[in-house]
Amino acid sequence: MRTCIIGCGGMGGALVRGLAGRADFALSVYDRHADKVAVALGGASAKVAHNLKEAVQDSEVIVLCVKPHATVPLLREVARLCDPAALLVSVAAGVTLAAMAEAAPTARLSRAMPNTGAQVQKSTTAVVLGPRCDEAQDRPRAKMLFEAVGSCGFLTSEESLHAVIGLAGSGPAFVLALADAMLSAGVNLGLKREEARLYAAGAFTAAAALLEQTGKDPSALVAEITSPGGTTIEGLRALTEKNGADAIWSAVSAAAEKSRAMSKS
Numbered sequence: 001m002r003t004c005i006i007g008c009g010g011m012g013g014a015l016v017r018g019l020a021g022r023a024d025f026a027l028s029v030y031d032r033h034a035d036k037v038a039v040a041l042g043g044a045s046a047k048v049a050h051n052l053k054e055a056v057q058d059s060e061v062i063v064l065c066v067k068p069h070a071t072v073p074l075l076r077e078v079a080r081l082c083d084p085a086a087l088l089v090s091v092a093a094g095v096t097l098a099a100m101a102e103a104a105p106t107a108r109l110s111r112a113m114p115n116t117g118a119q120v121q122k123s124t125t126a127v128v129l130g131p132r133c134d135e136a137q138d139r140p141r142a143k144m145l146f147e148a149v150g151s152c153g154f155l156t157s158e159e160s161l162h163a164v165i166g167l168a169g170s171g172p173a174f175v176l177a178l179a180d181a182m183l184s185a186g187v188n189l190g191l192k193r194e195e196a197r198l199y200a201a202g203a204f205t206a207a208a209a210l211l212e213q214t215g216k217d218p219s220a221l222v223a224e225i226t227s228p229g230g231t232t233i234e235g236l237r238a239l240t241e242k243n244g245a246d247a248i249w250s251a252v253s254a255a256a257e258k259s260r261a262m263s264k265s
């Protein structure tokens with residue numbers, strides 16, 4: 001599939017790293033900072049465009065990976081230059097389909113919320129197709145794109161994207177902050193930093209695999225680890241005393257709230 005990624009920062013760079021070199025994608029990449037394209041590709045092959053026209057002109061799917069405030073101006077230009085049948089995908093938080101349609105009224109517009117796990121084929125991406133999309137053609141295109149870098153689901157309500165941003169878009173940062181705190185605690189308990197990193201990462205790998213592979217609710221998995229009178233219940237008591245679950249709840253809600261506020265500004 002002829003796919004163009006515009007913007008090679010954190011998110012665009014992750015998509016480029018995830019897609020580069022795949023035989024089923026003809027990738028075209030553009031960022032006004034050529035060095036960012038080179039870093040994202042890391043030697044993998046793709047068409048490196050020198051301007052926007054060159055980037056988008058033959059693409060079936062064009063992914064806009066720029067900051068929210070830059071998305072609508074970029075979209076206006078892209079819509080002028082691309083094939084009218086191309087699917088345009090914005091990954092920007094808080095830029096609504098309605099705002100996008102004002103800039104590009106006849107384009108096939110959609111929004112997606114991937115995460116930087118795309119670079120290791122682990123993004124859980126939510127997609128909302130806009131009203132001008134052709135279901136039969138554009139749904140499989142979006143699915144193919146985001147399944148190449150993880151998994152992909154479709155939402156019927158754009159409103160649900162706020163929650164997905166809190167959980168899956170920003171969420172990895174909250175989990176990594178937790179990993180960082182666990183690593184520091186391990187160092188404080190006398191482990192070398194690289195040892196603490198290995199064992200903290202192992203906790204996340206195990207938890208993620210259990211969630212993914214057993215299909216069980218997280219609370220059921222916690223119960224399986226928690227032996228009566230053991231070490232885990234002692235740690236969980238400390239977590240409860242420090243309002244650990246509340247803090248995580250607040251982080252997810254604050255990210256979703258910020259997304260909602262951005263979409264109204």
Ligand SMILES: NC(=O)c1ccc[n+]([C@@H]2O[C@H](COP(=O)([O-])OP(=O)(O)OC[C@H]3O[C@@H](n4cnc5c(N)ncnc54)[C@H](OP(=O)(O)O)[C@@H]3O)[C@@H](O)[C@H]2O)c1
Pocket residue numbers: 006007008009010011012013030031032033036065066067068070074091092093113114115116169170
């Ligand atoms: N980071 C995540 O995990 C994540 C997850 C989900 C969604 N998102 C969304 O992803 C989007 C991108 O975020 P980011 O952190 O990757 O942004 P970023 O680091 O600013 O990267 C965007 C890149 O695109 C360049 N750019 C901007 N306008 C351009 C234009 N017209 N033509 C060519 N290049 C242009 C930027 O250059 P300048 O720096 O010169 O502007 C920058 O190099 C945001 O809208 C965000 O909401 C991010």
